Every structure is written in structure tokens, then in C-alpha cells.
Amino acid sequence: MNPMDQLRAARPSHLDAPVSERTRAAELARAMAGPQAPARRSRKIARPVWGLGLAGAAAATAVAVTVTATGGTSDVPAIGTATVAEGTNAPSTSPSVRLSARQVLLVAAESSLRAPATRGAYWYVEGQIGVAQEAGKAVRYMVNSTTRSRLWVARSPDKESWFVNQNLGTRPAPGAEDAWRRDGSPAKWVVDVPAPKGKAAGGLVLEAKAGKPFGNAINVGDKVFELAGRNVSVADLQALPTGEGALKKYLLKGYAGHGTESDEAQDATSWLYQVTSGLLRDMPVEPAVRAAAYRVLAGLDGVRSLGAVTDALGRQGQGIARPESWAGGGFERQLIIDPETGVLLTDQIVAVHPTGAYAWAKPGTATWWAATTTATWTDRPPVKP
């Protein structure tokens, strides 16, 4: 026997001791309790600007947005000298070097191209939807109602697509706990809902306790999503144009002067911002189409950068925003993006100058948000309730 064989034979047997069930459960739980970082493999992003806020780069006047792309970086504001917008106005506690909204969107477009393509029988999207409302009898305060949403979109038109929602219950909003206690710590609230035309205002009951999951098939024939005023199939979505101009033209064909959900007038830019955000949020499209969609957004007027923003689930991303005004006053539609991956983390409506039914909302309050935690192709079929 040579020394290596002898060494192999001498392996202490306790090294093969299997892990105990308790340790296994604890280690798995500990690992998966943490957040998942975007994949870094096969691309190099040299810790770009959005990390500088934390690193205390308040004094920086010009920063390098180094996106070392494997493909072209044609119109990315990359390599060297991105301009810094509003950096000097940043609060001292969080010195932030801010990318312009256009820069954030173009970096997200580039990152989208490098996202790993996944395959499977279902497009699966999981996330959390939140709604803020004012409630309370003795005092008024804000409560948040959240819903876990899951969506399975079958690639094959012969299979059913499903959505399953679960009401996760209603809680006093962060900061509203004291007011809630003064209100007697209720577990149930009745909130006013704006009256539909010609009907009396009603009361909506919100409960602290979570509900049971419910859901149903969502496909109408092979059509599974509504995009730009049209019902589309997975095949339609997979065949969307990959050029910025062509995609914009395709989407705008569905514009008829009003919003997608109502007859209320809406200008074309607001409409396009909303429709394109929806596409990026949960639709199964090719990486090149996502990139084109981010470029469409980058070409829109009136989009501002928010810098580093934390979403309702505590995840940090780069925020961009565009004003919207409707019956409830002035709002902003905000997108929180992970520029390194091109993932749209959260899409939310934030009060700016709210009036009427939303007059209670302090400026800066997110009154509605949709945070996406998973969006991937999978072979695992819908989990029907």
C-alpha cells in the first residue's frame, strides 16, 4: 500500500458522522433567513456608486460607474465619470452620491442583459402587496394591510395559470403603534371606502389576523396578462420586440388617451411609465426585452432619482420616481430597482400632496406597494389552496 492509500484507510470514522436532524434544521433555517444577494458570477461590477453612500463618500464630486460588461456598453454612462446629481444636498447621516434616474435605468438595462436565463414549465412570481389606510376610533393612525401573492403562468397554453393570494393581516404602520395603543389596541378596524359613483360610502373591515389562501385560474384561453390594453399570451410576451424603439411603438399602440384600468384621461408619458413598469414587475419576457423596457423608461421625461431607497421588505435599491396626479391629489409612482441585476424590487405609490380620501397620508407615505421576492421559471406546478 502506498502512503496515500494508507492515509485514505486511516480516515477517522467520526468524520463521517451524519448531521443531527436538529442541527440540520437549525443550519438550514439560519442560512435561509438571510437575504439573497444578486449573482455576481460571470460579470464584474466594481462596487459602483450605490455603495458609496454607505462608505461615506460625501465629498466625492465625480465617481466611477464601472460596469465591466461582457457585451457592449454603448450608451451606459459608464467607465469613469458619471455626473453626481444632488450629492451636496444629501443629509449628513446618509451621504449619498446620487446617480441620475437615467443612469440608474441604463445600468439596470445592461444588468438585465446579463441575467441568467431560466427555463421551466411555469413562470412563477411571488411577492407582497401592501396597502396603507387610515383607521382608528379614539385616534386616527395609519394601518398597513399586506397580502402574499403568488402567480404561476403556464408556458404551455394547454395548462392552467393560477394566482393565489393570502391576506397576511393588518397591523399599525411603523411609528403608529402608540396611537394604536391609545385606541385600545384593536384587532379589527372599519375603514371608509370612497363611494363608487352613485352609491353610498361603505365600511371595509380589516382584521389583524391573517386569512386563508385563495386563488383561481387566471388564463382566458392562452391569454394570461394584460399588457398595454391588450390581453397577451406567454408566446406573445416571449415575442416582444427587443429594441427600445420597437418596444415603445408596440406598447404605445395600446394607448387610447386614458388609463389602462379606467376611462380617466392620462397623458401618454404617464401611461407608458405605468405600462412599462408593469411589464418589468411580473411578466415573463426575455432579458433583452427587459433591457429594452428599462431603456424606454430611461427615455421618458419627468423621471427623478431618489438615490438609495429601502423598500417595505427592508431591501435596498435605487429609487426612481415620476409624479402622478389623480383624484386623490399628487402622488409619485416609485420604482425601487437593484441596478446590479436589473430586478425591479418594488413598485409603489407614494403620497406627495394627497387630498380628499388620502388627505391623511403624510407626504412620503407609500399608500400602495408591490414588492417582488421571486420571479423565475420553474417546473414546480401551482400550489392550489
Add this chain to the structure above:
Amino acid sequence: MTDASQRFTTMYDECRQRVWAYVVSQAGRQVADEVVSETFAIAWRRFGDVPDPALPWLLVVARNVLRDNIRAEIRRESLADELRAWTEEDHAEQVAERLVVLKALASLAPAERELLILVAWQGLSPRDAARVVGCSPAAFRVRLHRARKRLAGAMKSASAVRSPSRVRSLSEEWS
């Protein structure tokens, strides 16, 4: 369970024991669970980067965790206990030859011991083992060849050395 957590659990079940065995062989049982737990927490965070097969990648992470999170003197003490245990535990079951091999292994420099363990006990290919220790496959072959010769030499002299204190003093080199 989501698709990612399902795949992660599969990877954990396939690799956990081998990661643990590696850490034990480098720093002893006392710190192994802590290091393994941290290693898989990192693996979850960076799951998008974990290649297939995952083991060499996990061993690199475990190696870094060991270096960064466990103080050198604690590693040293824990390993000294471990090496002592290899040659002292279950005397009844120890055949002489096995004892000689383990004592010889314990007497090697830590870097040489690591190479031998990766190949003989972890069953890694020289290419994967080279990745774990961070050198080129060519350099790895040279170092492995040297380590094998040292092991053979130490086995000859180890048969003469019976005192466990020899194990303790040699393991103190480890850092």
C-alpha cells in the same frame, strides 16, 4: 418551499457532511459547527454564484470563514485537541498502522496536511483541490508530490514516536 430553497436544501444535504469533515480536519470539532453554519449562510446569500458541483466552492468559503471568524489561538487549540483525539481515541480499535499514519499526518506542516486531506479524505480532484487552496493545478501537483514524500518519511519515524505530546507541540505550528 420556493424553488431556490428546495435547491439549496438539496445542496446542503449533499455537501454538509463533507464541509464539516474538512473543517474538523483543519480546526477541530469545537469550532466546526459554527464555521459550517456560517458557510451555508454565506452560500445562501451568494446562491446565484454557487457553481455545480458546489463542494470546492463551499470549501473555499469554509476556509475563509475559518481564517476570518475564528481566532488563531482558538483554531490552534481546537485542532490540537482534534489531532490528539485521532491518535488517542478508541485505542482498542486502533490498529498500529493506522495510528502511525495519523501520527505522521499530525506531524506535517498544516499546509501539507491540508493538501493530503483534500485529496485522500475529501476525494477532490487535484484541479478542485487546487481551487480550494488557491493555487494553480500545476503548482498543486508539485506540492502534493512533496507532501506525499513527507508523509511517507514521517510514517517511518512516527512508528518510533509514541508520546501524544509530540502531536500537541507540532500542531502548535498551525495558524
